[in-house]
Amino acid sequence: MIKDTAVLHYSFDKTSSEPQSPWKASIVAGMGSAVEYYDFAIYGLLASTLAKVFFPAMNSFEALLSALAVFASAFIMRPLGGIFFGRLGDRRGRSYTLVATVIGIGIVSGIVGILPTYDQAGVLAPVMLVACRMAQGFFAGGEASGAATYISECAPANKRGFFGAFNPAGVAIGIATAAGMAGAVSFMITPEEMVAWGWRIPFLICIPFIGLTLWARMKLED
Numbered sequence: 001m002i003k004d005t006a007v008l009h010y011s012f013d014k015t016s017s018e019p020q021s022p023w024k025a026s027i028v029a030g031m032g033s034a035v036e037y038y039d040f041a042i043y044g045l046l047a048s049t050l051a052k053v054f055f056p057a058m059n060s061f062e063a064l065l066s067a068l069a070v071f072a073s074a075f076i077m078r079p080l081g082g083i084f085f086g087r088l089g090d091r092r093g094r095s096y097t098l099v100a101t102v103i104g105i106g107i108v109s110g111i112v113g114i115l116p117t118y119d120q121a122g123v124l125a126p127v128m129l130v131a132c133r134m135a136q137g138f139f140a141g142g143e144a145s146g147a148a149t150y151i152s153e154c155a156p157a158n159k160r161g162f163f164g165a166f167n168p169a170g171v172a173i174g175i176a177t178a179a180g181m182a183g184a185v186s187f188m189i190t191p192e193e194m195v196a197w198g199w200r201i202p203f204l205i206c207i208p209f210i211g212l213t214l215w216a217r218m219k220l221e222d
Contacts, residue, residue, distance in 0.1 A: 020221050025154035026166035028216045029147035032102050033170030034177070035209050036143045039109050039136060041178035042202045043071055049199045053117050054126045070130050074137030078144070085142025086149070094150040095220040097142060102217060104139035106210030108132050113203035150220075181205060 043050070050070075051063035058066060081101075089097040112132045118125045148167050155163035181202045189198045 020154045022151075022155040022159065022163050025220065026151050026163040028213070028220060029098070029151050030166035030170030030173075031213045031216060032098060032143050032147050033167050034174035035102065035206065035213050036105060036140045037171045037174030038178045038181075038209065039105060039174075039203075039206055040074070040140065041175045042182060042206070043112075043133070044068075045178055045182040046199050046202065047071060049194055050129075052195050053199060054129055056118050066126070070126070070133050073130055074133040074140070077134045077137035078141035081138035081141025081143075082145040083141075084138070086145050088142075089146055089149065094146060094153065095217065097146045098150060098220065099214065099217050101139045101143040101146060102210060102213050105136060105143065106207060106214070108135045108139065109203055109206040109210065112136075113200045113206075178202070 047067045048064060051058075051060070051067040054070075055063035055066045085097045085101060088100070112129070115128055115132070116125050121128075147170075148164070151163050151167060152160055185198055185201050186194060
């Protein structure tokens with residue numbers, strides 16, 4: 001009888017807990033969108049440099065097309081990531097999937113930043129780049145759908161449009177940050193240094209952003 005009372009008391013406490021703040025939910029979800037689109041945009045902004053790094057055997061036009069094709073490969077995986085993490089969020093909770101996707105994006109971004117070049121690993125280098133981009137697309141698909149769903153579930157019914165705007169705002173911030181970072185690195189070093197090692201910097205700089213977002217998301221509740 002005492003055990004049953006304790007169970008009932010625990011259940012009551014759980015259901016009576018304070019709901020997640022829509023401000024906190026929207027800001028933290030928007031942070032993830034900013035990181036996601038920083039990661040996506042930085043590749044496109046550095047495509048001409050990456051073409052020289054990973055496809056040096058081709059002429060400049062073919063190399064650029066190959067680099068852009070790798071960029072496009074990520075979008076193939078986005079729907080699959082959305083389906084997988086959407087289902088996972090239904091079963092395990094939204095905060096669980098938001099943490100999982102940001103960890104995945106961070107790991108892959110770090111790997112891209114330390115990938116061997118074509119001169120170092122031959123054809124294996126672009127193969128690894130394609131694999132990383134597809135993994136990024138998979139996690140990004142889960143991030144986009146998960147963040148939007150989490151905001152809509154936490155926001156008041158009469159303010160879902162307002163709080164939902166934090167997600168596309170994060171997208172714009174991420175793209176703008178990527179453009180600024182690519183421009184700053186290109187300005188500070190020579191084109192030769194950019195091809196040799198400078199292209200790695202914007203990808204590796206993503207890791208602290210990921211760490212901050214992960215710290216914030218670990219504090220989210222379903």
